[in-house]
Amino acid sequence: MELSAKYNPAEVEDKWYSYWLEHKFFHSEPNEKEPYTIVIPPPNVTGILHMGHVLNNTLNDVLIRKARMDGKNACWVPGTDHASIATENKVVAKLKAEGISKEDLTREEFLAHAWAWKEEHGGIILKQLRKLGASCDWDRTRFTMDPDLSEAVINTFVHFYKKGWIYKGVRMVNWDPEALTAVSDDEVIHKDTQSHFYHLKYYISDGNGNPTDRYLVIATTRPETIMADAAICVNPADERHHWLRGKKVLIPLINREIPVIEDSYVEMDFGTGCLKVTPAHDVHDYEIGLRHNLPVLDIIDEHGRLNEEARILVGEDRFVARKKIVKMLEESGNLLKTEEYTSPVGYSERTNAVIEPRLSAQWFLKMDKLAGLALETVESGKTRLIPDKYINTYRHWMENVRDWCISRQLWWGQRIPAWYLPDGKVVVEPDAEAALKAAQAIDPSLKAEDLRQDEDVLDTWFSSWLWPISVFDPQMPGHPDHVPNKDLSYYYPTNDLVTGPDILFFWVARMIMAGNEFMGKEPFHNVYLTGIVRDKIGRKMSKTLGNSPDPLDLIAKHGADAVRIGMLLCSSAGNDIFFDESQIEQGRNFCNKIWNSYRLIKSFAVDENTQQSDVCKVAVDWFDAKLSQTIQTVEDHYSKFRISDALMAIYKLFWDDYCSWYLEAIKPAYADGKPLPMDKATYDATLRYFEALIKMIHPVMPFISEELWQDMEQRKEGETIMFAPTPKARPFDASVITAFEMAAETINAIRGIRNQKNLPPRAPLALKIKGDFPKQAVPVIERLANTSSVEIVPEFSESNGVNFLIRTVEMFVPLTGLINVEEEIAKLEKELEYQKKFLAGVRAKLSNERFTAHAPEAVVANERKKEADSLSKIESFESQLKSLINSK
């Protein structure tokens, strides 16, 4: 194959992805090998790929591809989440744009629209993941509303209901007036919001519903709720308000009479010390109402508009009503003053509507036992959080968890399997048939049409918490007819889970609970928590800011491998990612480097009769050792989930060690305009090393590695780098590495001299070395430093030139006429001065008796070595200085 000077990912990526699919390389079935399993964090079914997905799925793919090459039976289960509220919102918005209101549709009609939407937009994101190179087992693709997965959810509900952990109760819930549903506490975001603090006069009643001229003052941010007031409350210890005891006051504008009550909940020094109690529209007020038996008057409807009970401003939106009522209160003389005020206000995570506390009947799941066990799972280390700093937050959440409100007033999702009898009794069964049977057990005369199923659906997380179990066995253990399933027993528990910390509680903790409940075992061993992808100035990526690049554009522009590298280079676990396209360019450059190194080695010719040169021998032996050393480092990084460090180690091994040093050392010389052939031993080693390198990089850069691996030799149909075993480290001689490093440092120093003295790279220079230097490194220096001669001598016989030190070895390059003696003297003096200061520091330490007495022997010995090295350097500098001065 002819190779162009630049790597072109577009020509390569689709080809190999199709090849992988065609041969079902991603597919896994239980076998005798050790399983390695990951379930995908299911993206919203109608979602599209964003940079967060790219990060997450690249990490997943790196782990799964690494495991596959490590010889495990790797299985990555993909799928999507029905995302009840998010999807329903989208469908409602789409219908609205077509002039259809959800309220005009029956449940069945609406669901038909929703499924049509899902068929049209669903799974786009999974197609996009293929572009990224994700090696998911697509045959196992799951959707949380697949019929059998829905069945698992329903059975789970029945399971907990029969266990007595699910109950229905009237509670103050977080009501989203836009989505028209309750949302959980976790779905409410509190933001400090600028508002007003209105001070209102409530006149004391004369007992007959007429105002006297005395009044009290309350301070409120929500004047539109005064019509729902049930009492005015003061702190019993607040003497300022004792005169109000037993009094009744009149609500402004509507003149309804309400009592003054006392409760220590009221803060004396906040506001006026008088609190208006509005049980229907505030959580705390509701609790005060319960304590004092106050009536609950609900004046706000599900849309957030005032209803008939309000008596005034009926039908007005709560915020419009607020403005209007302020004006009315002002006119009536009840508004004493208005203050600017900033207070936390809850917003719906989904619709950004201001949450309205609202009383309603909802279904709850008791959390105490589930949370206790889930905490134990993490604290005992059965499931590890990476980074482990999240354990504190996790513990706090588990210890303060409240019962989980699992019902949602939506249609898109699993409908709650509860049926109401005409008398209000409820039966909970997996389906209508079973429900009728159960109902007839209570009242044999009942018929199917007498039963009414609960209208609500279940919270999305109530289905996705089963994900690591239900994707393998939708019937779920715990079901009375459950038969153990081969997939579940083989793949569960899964190994690692990669996800964002924002859903640690929503999803991860709840999967642990479900795992404990149904499997008696944690669902995964490690949870790798990524950071949030931000733009380069630290803003969260969002559609509204328009600061999020389209990953597919990036892939088209730079290639999938480049995008993957770009994401990984800046992603240590748990830290937020500051994304910058230049990181992807770095990845693209690396692809090109790999590509061109391959072009070079492909151009090598072999001659079986050529003897291996010294320099080739040294380079081959060195890289052999270096490769093993780096493999050890990389494996260590992987074992600690330090993926970006593992990648960086491979990157440097490839670029610096293999390309810049190894290939430059063994690259054939030219004769008569043609490169000389290479000996076979070197050639074979070079290819062997290249193959090891592309195998090491394959989990991160699947496409280019497959392309080059396939090109290296004639591969059979069905062969792939995907299953090539990860290179293994072998024992190596560290002194081989040291020797080469010293040669490299020497070469760098000589190049530096050339650069500094403005000498052309090929200007012949002689090198003299004094002292103990590894002889095998000499040919490397000759080859790469363009020296005319390298001699190891007992003493330097001349002084006109440049002196330098490599570690503790003195070196000298004669440079007659090319050096400025004054400059050299100044340079040496500076170094000498620094060295003397350094020596003084070391000696101060050594002469401190407490140091020599307390410090470990090895540390003291090291200080002594520093002292000796420093002394020898000083001696060398001084003698160089002397001869330089003499030569003037």
Place this chain on the structure above:
RNA sequence: GGGAGCAUAGCUCAGUCGGUUUAGAGCAUCUGCCUUACAAGCAGAGGGUCGGCGGUUCGAAUCCGUCUGCUCCCACCA
């Protein structure tokens, strides 16, 4: 309001048990090169009082206290 975390080069980050480090990497920057794989490249160079102050210790980027600045989580003082 409560809790947690972070602060190391221009940027993003390593730095393990306090001592093999006279604080490292990648990118960016600067200088010189179109040298027979690669200018998406090569060679070289510069750049840090480890956020401030105090303490423990023979020894602190590392441990403790405190201040400053950021981030996140939890929390409806109406």
